[in-house]
Amino acid sequence: MPSVTVKIYSVFFKLVLKHRLQSRFDAPSDEFGVTSRPEEPTAPANPSFAADGVATKDIHIDPATALSLRIFLPDSFVGSRSADARSPFSSDPDLSRRMNGPSTAAVNRHSYDGAGSVSAYRGYLPSPGAHLHAASRRLPVILQFHGGGFVSGSNASTANDIFCRRIAKLLDVIVIAVGYRLAPESRYPAAFDDGLQVLNWLAKQANLAECNKSIVNGRGNDARKMDSQRHIIDAFGAATVEPWLAAHADPSRCVLLGVSCGANIADFVARKAVEAGKLLDPVKVVAQVLMYPFFIGSVPTHSEIKLANSYFYDKAMCILAWKLFLPEHEFNLDHPAANPLVPGRGPPLKCMPPTLTVVAEHDWMRDRAIAYSEELRKVNVDAPVLEYKDAVHEFATLDILLKTPQAVACAEDIAIWVKKYISTRGHEFSY
Numbered sequence: 001m002p003s004v005t006v007k008i009y010s011v012f013f014k015l016v017l018k019h020r021l022q023s024r025f026d027a028p029s030d031e032f033g034v035t036s037r038p039e040e041p042t043a044p045a046n047p048s049f050a051a052d053g054v055a056t057k058d059i060h061i062d063p064a065t066a067l068s069l070r071i072f073l074p075d076s077f078v079g080s081r082s083a084d085a086r087s088p089f090s091s092d093p094d095l096s097r098r099m100n101g102p103s104t105a106a107v108n109r110h111s112y113d114g115a116g117s118v119s120a121y122r123g124y125l126p127s128p129g130a131h132l133h134a135a136s137r138r139l140p141v142i143l144q145f146h147g148g149g150f151v152s153g154s155n156a157s158t159a160n161d162i163f164c165r166r167i168a169k170l171l172d173v174i175v176i177a178v179g180y181r182l183a184p185e186s187r188y189p190a191a192f193d194d195g196l197q198v199l200n201w202l203a204k205q206a207n208l209a210e211c212n213k214s215i216v217n218g219r220g221n222d223a224r225k226m227d228s229q230r231h232i233i234d235a236f237g238a239a240t241v242e243p244w245l246a247a248h249a250d251p252s253r254c255v256l257l258g259v260s261c262g263a264n265i266a267d268f269v270a271r272k273a274v275e276a277g278k279l280l281d282p283v284k285v286v287a288q289v290l291m292y293p294f295f296i297g298s299v300p301t302h303s304e305i306k307l308a309n310s311y312f313y314d315k316a317m318c319i320l321a322w323k324l325f326l327p328e329h330e331f332n333l334d335h336p337a338a339n340p341l342v343p344g345r346g347p348p349l350k351c352m353p354p355t356l357t358v359v360a361e362h363d364w365m366r367d368r369a370i371a372y373s374e375e376l377r378k379v380n381v382d383a384p385v386l387e388y389k390d391a392v393h394e395f396a397t398l399d400i401l402l403k404t405p406q407a408v409a410c411a412e413d414i415a416i417w418v419k420k421y422i423s424t425r426g427h428e429f430s431y
Contacts, residue, residue: 002311002362002392009400010311010392017313021151021320033181033190035066036154043161049075054165058156059242061201065186067194068179070155072168073244076137140173140253140422141245143198143269145180145262147394149294149313149321150191153261155179159399160259163411167257170415173422174249176202180265183325188337191325195265196272202251203283209246210282253422256288257414259397260313261321263293264337267355274351287421289414291358292393293369296322297339298332301367310364311392318365340372350379356417357383358410360391386413 002010020039036042045056053075060068144167146153146160154160155177164175180194245251258266266288273285296304296318308315322338323331332338336345357373359366366387376383388395388406395401396410 002390006311006392006401013312014314014317017152018317018320021149021317021324033066033186035068035179035181036156037152037182040152040154041158042154042156043158045070045156052165052169054168056161056165057244062197065194066179066181067197068155069198070161070164070177070179071242071244072164072175072177073248074139074168074172074174076139076172137248138250139248140171140255141202141249141251142167142171142173142175142255142257142418143195143202143266144175144177145195145256145258145265146177147260147262147291147294147397148182149318150183150261150325151321152182157399159397159402162402163259163397166408166411167414170411171418171422173255174245178265183321187324188326188330188335191261191265192268192337195269199254199269199273199280199283199285202245202254203280205240205242205245206249206251206282208241212241212246251283254283254285255418255422256285257291258289258293259291260394261294261325263290264295266290267293267340268337270353270355271345271347274347274353285353287354287356287418289356289358289418290369291396291414292360292363292365293340293357293372294318295338295340295365295368295372296333297341297368298334301371303367304364307362307364307366310362312398313363313393315364340368341375348379349376349381352376352381354382354421356414357385358396358414359385359387360393360395361387361389362391363393365393384417386410 020037045058047055047057049055055073055075056070057073058068058070060066144155144160144164146155146157148154156179160177164177167173168175176198178195178198180191182191256266256270258264267290270285270288273280273283304315319333322333326332326335326337334342336342355373355376357369359369370385370387373383373385388410391406392401395404396407401407
């Protein structure tokens with residue numbers, strides 16, 4: 001059974017959550033939307049690697065909405081840790097001076113200590129010249145969608161920041177945490193549309209970066225193709241290229257990771273990626289991780305009956321969250337966004353990417369998540385389930401539980417499985 005501390009905290013958590021959910025019904029409509037709540041603690045972005053070897057930055061990618069991203073970049077992209085390691089900018093002093101200016105060059109570059117390790121990375125775009133990338137590696141990308149019942153949570157929350165840093169370090173990947181719009185200010189399908197928009201944005205970023213590199217390096221032989229690439233770059237502007245991703249991301253190894261309601265978003269984005277196919281090139285969704293997905297249905301499962309009053313997120317409050325998220329005229333527990341097994345929810349399951357599902361023993365949503373995984377396995381999709389004993393919903397991502405051995409072990413287990421699909425040489429472990 002969960003500890004006494006967890007039980008006590010759960011009682012107060014549910015009281016506060018119930019009050020907040022009920023107050024959301026009176027929230028004003030806002031077409032711009034919100035992506036965080038003022039009462040939730042957030043962690044500021046930090047471009048320094050000094051603390052844990054992961055630098056972060058926040059960007060907004062859509063001027064019409066509040067859609068935001070937090071990028072987590074591990075310092076492993078540097079490659080060699082030899083004592084004579086130098087900043088990629090140091091091999092071209094003129095480039096460094098042009099990009100940073102004489103007064104900021106020492107601050108707004110990679111900063112190295114005496115042992116050659118990186119301490120800060122401000123995110124200026126390195127020259128596309130090949131000689132500047134000799135020591136760098138391309139890292140896989142994980143798109144992460146936070147939890148919160150569609151009505152709360154944030155990609156910049158303290159808990160989400162810690163979790164994403166942990167994943168970035170364990171998997172040696174770039175994590176992009178998506179700050180999607182929240183309900184009821186922005187009801188369905190706003191959060192789902194935001195997730196898909198980020199995937200399309202990632203594809204555009206990769207294509208713009210590749211075009212920019214080809215033009216600057218002069219590697220193209222077809223003059224008309226070069227003109228076409230220049231037109232694309234000119235149309236969108238070099239400023240739209242995100243430098244951290246342009247320099248270090250490998251979008252052909254993209255994994256979707258969703259937490260609770262974020263798992264619903266991840267699964268939707270995965271389905272849309274399957275339907276888009278090569279239209280998303282060079283982005284390829286190679287796997288997805290669904291952590292205690294926020295699924296429900298009109299016909300209750302065994303766990304939905306037995307654990308209806310479970311810890312932290314009980315069934316009554318989750319139904320209230322669904323009422324806030326789904327448009328009033330569309331509220332239905334068998335809505336395609338809520339029930340993954342309703343008929344006609346394309347594409348065919350056999351087309352879905354490998355899917356790891358994480359469930360908790362004391363989570364009332366566990367049985368429906370397991371049933372979805374079973375349906376995937378029936379059509380030969382790699383879809384294992386990791387079930388954690390004595391665990392509760394969001395046991396690996398909730399602020400009070402993040403440092404527990406179970407939360408740490410869960411992140412490590414996820415890393416073992418995901419490495420099968422992002423490693424360029426394969427991985428020896430499996431489930």
